[in-house]
Amino acid sequence: MQHAFEALVGVAHNALHAGEQFTLGYSAEQSRFVRFNHAKVRQAGDVSQASAHLRLIRDGRQAEQLVTLSGEAQVDGQRLEAAMQLLRQTLPLLPIDPYLQLNTAPWNSLSCQAAPLPVLDEVLALIEREAGDLDLVGIYAAGPVCRGFASSFGAFGWHQANSFNMDWSLFHENGQAVKANYAGQAWNASDFTQRLRQARDQLGFLGQPAITLKPGSYRAYLAPAAMDEIAGMLCWGGFSAQALATGNSALQRLYNGDGQLSPLVSFSEQVSGSLSPAFSDEGSPRMDVPLIQHGKARQQLTSARSAAEFQRVANGADSYESPCALSMAGGNLPSEAVLQRLGTGLYISNLWYLNYSDLPAARMTGLTRFATFWVENGAIQGPVNTMRFDDSLYSLLGSQLEDLTQEREMILSTSTYGQRSTGSSHLPGALVKGLNLTL
Known part of the structure; x- marks a missing residue:
C-alpha cells in the first residue's frame, strides 16, 4: 500500500501546473471481520479498500475531492488526474479562503507498527472453549490500517498500524447483558481469556433479583x-x-x-x-x-x-x-x-x-x-x-x-x-x- 501511495504522489506532482500546489491524503485498510451470535460464527468476510483525498490550491483558493481507488496503478493514476482537472476548473469559481493556512515546511514521517496479528483459528478456539455455552454476541475486526500524506511543499508521511478489536456482549436469559472488549496491537491469549472469564463471572450476578434505587x-x-x-x-x-x-x-x-x-x-x-x-x-x-x-x-x-x-x-x-x-x-x-x-x-x-x-x-x-x-x-x-x-x-x-x-x-x-x-x-x-x- 505504501508503494501505491508513493505512485499517486508522483502522479500528482507530474499533473501540477505552474502556480498550483497540492496536498494528498491517503487511507487504506485490509480488514477481516467476523460476526458472532450464540458464540457461533454467523458472518465472516474481508474488506480491502483505499481512497485518496486530493486538495488543489492556487491564489488563496482551494478545492478538494475524494477519490475511490481500485488498487490498479494505471486506473488510479487516471482517476487522480481526472480529479486534478476537475478541481482546476472549479478553483476560479471559488472565493479566496481567508483562513487558508498551509504548512509549507518539508517534513518526513515514517511509522510501521507491524506487530503479528492473532491467528483467527486461535481466537475462535478460545471463544468456543471459554464461552461456547453462552449467548455471546459480538464482532471481531483485525488487520492493517494505513494513512498517508504528501504535499507539493515536500511533506511526506506514512503510517501503518496492525490492530485487532473484539467487542462482545454476553446475554442472560432474562435479557440482561454484560458488555466487554479486548483490543490492541499485541495479542495475548491469557489476557483475552481473562476478559472472557471476567464477563462470565459478571453474567452470573445478572440472574439475581434486580435492585431499584431511589434518586x-x-x-x-x-x-x-x-x-x-x-x-x-x-x-x-x-x-x-x-x-x-x-x-x-x-x-x-x-x-x-x-x-x-x-x-x-x-x-x-x-x-x-x-x-x-x-x-x-x-x-x-x-x-x-x-x-x-x-x-x-x-x-x-x-x-x-x-x-x-x-x-x-x-x-x-x-x-x-x-x-x-x-x-x-x-x-x-x-x-x-x-x-x-x-x-x-x-x-x-x-x-x-x-x-x-x-x-x-x-x-x-x-x-x-x-x-x-x-x-x-x-x-x-x-x-x-x-x-x-x-x-x-x-x-x-x-x-x-x-x-x-x-x-x-x-x-x-x-x-x-x-x-x-x-x-x-x-x-x-x-x-x-x-x-x-x-x-
Missing part, C-alpha cells in the same frame, strides 16, 4: 468503559481551540481559570505509540499535547484554520480538533481492590446515551448500562435497574473524585463507518464519593 447521590465506581463514554463527551469540542474561542466548549470555565478539577486528573493527546498517524489531515506533524495537568488546563488542540482565524499557533490537530489518542493518567487504586474500596455503592461497567444537560457547567446526563451492580461491604449484591444520572464534570472529576485505578485500559474505537477508525483512549477507572442519579 439521590451514591458512592460509585466507574469502570474504564464508563469513563470512555465521559471522555468521549469531552472530545466533542472540550479541548478545541475554535470551541473555546467561541464559547462553545464544556471546559470553558476550566480554560478561563474559573474552574478546576481534582489534582488527580491529567489528560493528554498521546499520539506517540498510538494507532493514529503522527501527522494531521491538514499536513502538519502531530505531537503529544498536555491538555490538563493535575486538574488545571494547559494546551488546546489547534488546527491550521483555527490558528489563522484566532491568531494562535497550530499544534497538529485535525480539522475537527478532537483528540485522536486521549490518555488519562492513572491513580493509586489497585484494580483488585476496587470492590473493597468502594464498600457500599454502585459498580458501573458502562454508560450510554450521554449528552450535555448544561454545557457551560460541563453537566452531563446519561443512563447506566450493562452490568451495573449494587455493592455492599465490598460484595456484589445484584444488578441495578437502569437509572439516569445527571452530574457535572467538576463534581465527578473534581470535588467528588476519590481515586483513579493504577491500571489503565486501552480502548480502541469500534467505529467502522466508512472505514476502521484509528482513534483510541487509554483510561483508568474512577472511584467517586457521589454520583447523582435522577430517575
Whole structure:
C-alpha cells in the first residue's frame, strides 16, 4: 500500500501546473471481520479498500475531492488526474479562503507498527472453549490500517498500524447483558481469556433479583468503559481551540481559570505509540499535547484554520480538533481492590446515551448500562435497574473524585463507518464519593 501511495504522489506532482500546489491524503485498510451470535460464527468476510483525498490550491483558493481507488496503478493514476482537472476548473469559481493556512515546511514521517496479528483459528478456539455455552454476541475486526500524506511543499508521511478489536456482549436469559472488549496491537491469549472469564463471572450476578434505587447521590465506581463514554463527551469540542474561542466548549470555565478539577486528573493527546498517524489531515506533524495537568488546563488542540482565524499557533490537530489518542493518567487504586474500596455503592461497567444537560457547567446526563451492580461491604449484591444520572464534570472529576485505578485500559474505537477508525483512549477507572442519579 505504501508503494501505491508513493505512485499517486508522483502522479500528482507530474499533473501540477505552474502556480498550483497540492496536498494528498491517503487511507487504506485490509480488514477481516467476523460476526458472532450464540458464540457461533454467523458472518465472516474481508474488506480491502483505499481512497485518496486530493486538495488543489492556487491564489488563496482551494478545492478538494475524494477519490475511490481500485488498487490498479494505471486506473488510479487516471482517476487522480481526472480529479486534478476537475478541481482546476472549479478553483476560479471559488472565493479566496481567508483562513487558508498551509504548512509549507518539508517534513518526513515514517511509522510501521507491524506487530503479528492473532491467528483467527486461535481466537475462535478460545471463544468456543471459554464461552461456547453462552449467548455471546459480538464482532471481531483485525488487520492493517494505513494513512498517508504528501504535499507539493515536500511533506511526506506514512503510517501503518496492525490492530485487532473484539467487542462482545454476553446475554442472560432474562435479557440482561454484560458488555466487554479486548483490543490492541499485541495479542495475548491469557489476557483475552481473562476478559472472557471476567464477563462470565459478571453474567452470573445478572440472574439475581434486580435492585431499584431511589434518586439521590451514591458512592460509585466507574469502570474504564464508563469513563470512555465521559471522555468521549469531552472530545466533542472540550479541548478545541475554535470551541473555546467561541464559547462553545464544556471546559470553558476550566480554560478561563474559573474552574478546576481534582489534582488527580491529567489528560493528554498521546499520539506517540498510538494507532493514529503522527501527522494531521491538514499536513502538519502531530505531537503529544498536555491538555490538563493535575486538574488545571494547559494546551488546546489547534488546527491550521483555527490558528489563522484566532491568531494562535497550530499544534497538529485535525480539522475537527478532537483528540485522536486521549490518555488519562492513572491513580493509586489497585484494580483488585476496587470492590473493597468502594464498600457500599454502585459498580458501573458502562454508560450510554450521554449528552450535555448544561454545557457551560460541563453537566452531563446519561443512563447506566450493562452490568451495573449494587455493592455492599465490598460484595456484589445484584444488578441495578437502569437509572439516569445527571452530574457535572467538576463534581465527578473534581470535588467528588476519590481515586483513579493504577491500571489503565486501552480502548480502541469500534467505529467502522466508512472505514476502521484509528482513534483510541487509554483510561483508568474512577472511584467517586457521589454520583447523582435522577430517575
